[in-house]
Amino acid sequence: MGVYRFLLMPRWLGALALTLVAAAVMVLLGDWQLARYHDRTAINEQIDAGQRMDPVPLPEAVAAPTGGAGTVGPTPTAERTWTKVTAAGQYDTANVILVRGRSLERTVGFEVLTPLVLTDGTALLVNRGWIPPAPGGDATAQPTVPAAPTGTVTVTGRIRPGEGGSLPVTRRDGNLETRRVSLPRLASELPYPVYGGYVLLDTQSPTADPTFEAVPVGYTNNWQNYGYVVQWWIFAGMTLIGFGYFARREARQRAGLVRERAADRAAEPASA
Structure with a gap:
C-alpha cells in the first residue's frame, strides 16, 4: 500500500x-x-382510482364557496383531486369560456368551459370538451360553440384544481377567452361565487353534443x-x-x- x-x-x-x-x-x-x-x-394511481370509482356528490369532494360574487371556494385537496363527482344545475350560456391553444391529436383548438349554476347560486365550471378552431382560420379563430342544454343538467366528471398563472381574460364575440384555467381570474368575470375546482366532463344528461371531443386526462410521465x-x-x-x-x-x-x-x-x- x-x-x-x-x-x-x-x-x-x-x-x-x-x-x-x-x-x-x-x-x-x-x-x-x-x-x-x-x-x-x-x-397516476389517483387518476386511475377516480376513473374506477362511483361518482359522489360534489360537496363530498370539494367545499362550496362561501363568499360573494366573483369569489372562489377552497381548492380540492390532493386526496380528492380526480375524484369522480356529480352535480346538477343550469348552464350559464351567457358566460361560455374558451381556453385557446389546447392541442388534441396535433391539432390546436379550444377547450370549452361553461358555468353550471347550482340551486344555491354557486357555480361549477364544467369543461365540456375540445373543439377545433373555425374552418379556414388559424388556431385562434373562434369556433361556433355548440349550444348547451337548457333546463336542469346533470353532469358527471372528475374534479381537478385550476391552473396556475393569471393571464388576461377577454370577451370576444360574446365569449370569455383565456389561455389558462385560472379560477380566481375567471371568477372575477362572473356574477356568482365559483367552486375552487373544475370538472372534466365524462357524461351529461341531457346528452352532450357529439361535436365535443373528450379532453384526455393528463397522466404524468x-x-x-x-x-x-x-x-x-x-x-x-x-x-x-x-x-x-x-x-x-x-x-x-x-x-x-x-x-x-x-x-x-x-x-x-x-x-x-
Missing part, C-alpha cells in the same frame, strides 16, 4: 474531495428524482423521472470509478518508475 501514499499529496486530496462532493450531489439529485417518481406515480434516477446514480458511480482508475494508473506508473531506478542501481557495479 506504500505506493498509494501519493494520495496524501494536496493535489490528490483535493481531487478526492471534489470527486466525493460531485458523487454526493449526483446521488442527491437521483434521490430527488426518485421522490418525483413516487409523487407522479401516486398522481413518471418513468422519465425513474430514468433520471438511474442516470444520476450511474454518473455518481462512474465518478468514483474514474477517480479510482486514475489513482491506480498513477500508482502503477510510480511503481514502474521505482523498479526502473532499482534496476539502474543494480546495473551500475556491473558496468563499472
